[in-house]
Amino acid sequence: MPFGGKLNSENRWVKWSEIIPWDDLAVGYYTTMNDRLGRPGKDARMVIGALIIKHELTLSDEETVLQIQENPYLQYFIGFSSYKDEPPFVPSLFVDIRKRMGQEVFSSFEQVILEKVGSSRKTGAEPVTNKGKLLVDATVAEQAIRYPTDLSLLNEAREISEHLIEELYALSDYSRKLRTYRRKARKLYLNLAKNKKLGVKLRRRGLREQLPFLRRNLKHISCLLDHLGSTPFLLEYKLQRKSWIIQHLYNQQDGIYRSKQRRCDDRIVSISQPHVRPIVRGKARKSTEFGATINVSMTDGLAFVDHLSWDAFNESKDLKQQVEEYRRRYGYYPEVVLGDQLYGTRENRRYLKANGIRFGGKALGRPAKQTTENTDRLKQIKAQRIQDSRERIPIKGKFGQGKNGYRLNYIRARLQKTSEAWINSIFQVMNLKVLWEKLDKKNKKTLFSEWRLLVMDDGARPLWKRNHFCSLLSIF
Incomplete structure (x- = not known):
């Protein structure tokens, strides 16, 4: 210092x-x-x-x-x-x-953590049939974007198109400036944007008013590009990329207006991050989330991202892959898989049964009728199901730790690849914290055993050693 x-x-x-x-x-x-x-x-x-x-x-x-x-x-x-x-x-x-930092780097980090914890697969060890518990669940890592509405997206796209027209007009030799009616379009947008809630009629009226302005601007951009000819690099890449995005956005919004529907495939919800998709989760707090869907498996406090996608997917189809990844990491299949009822499809249950794995969920089909002969067995099954649901709580807590403690629900990276690295980095930091806790606990046990040998004996040890290890008692 x-x-x-x-x-x-x-x-x-x-x-x-x-x-x-x-x-x-x-x-x-x-x-x-x-x-x-x-x-x-x-x-x-x-x-x-x-x-x-x-x-x-x-x-x-x-x-x-x-x-x-x-x-x-x-x-x-x-x-x-x-x-x-x-x-x-x-x-x-x-x-x-x-x-x-791609997926290969984070996979190597996971292997290092498993080896330090002592849970990784050891070569030459005796094979173990089934051991441990695999917790699986999925969540959404939300992106830091403005809440999207059709009118706000069209207004932003119109402003970008006006900026593109100004850039191309400066490069051309047009004698008069092209009309964009930006003041009128802005006024019509603000008249609707000030409303607290937009009904179906007002929303369609806003689309009907804003779509022609954007369509006219896109035609001006096409005319300017045709007039300038095939000169390369007319605009920088960022502006070219935005022009492609707003054209695709216009096609989507025009199709939604004409078909009178509220959805479309691969819907753009952010012009700056066009890879983000709306994920309908049906939660009480948020029915729709905007970000990447991640399917996570967890064992002994260590959580691993097995599948990350920007499109909504059925997480139950990843169960076989997650079980095989568990076998690759630890060298054996899990004894039980704990997940919600969505993972308990017939195909997954057949796969788990073939590998001697129990699924901790409710059985399919009609419940068995209670009789005097099967009362005890049904009580045991119910108690086991309740116990499995309680043991599945840690993976929900891991999501809460990531979202509340590490802002997993507020990913501020803008690119698709950097956002994926951001999400994986959060899980790696949480795994390193688990590694710290496990090794620190192990070191404390070692110090405690030494303390017992030097302090809890008949006084044969030197007094200075006993006093020194007595001071370590404050650690515990």
């Missing part, structure tokens, strides 16, 4: 840095990099440590860099040998890091 003193060895970042297997995680991170092309990359511990700090403290990219610059404990955590009053890297590097 330049101003004297030393770090506290009991600080959480110091203790956590000693438990995380940095070298093993670095091997998986460096697999995506080429040591012969480009500039030398940043140290793996610095990069992985910065990602852990970002999601552990739920900070933005800029705030994460500032916190590392100001906090000596965070600098020690990412591997600095001394305190430096300068940023470790520019905040925009986080975007490149998230682009680089």
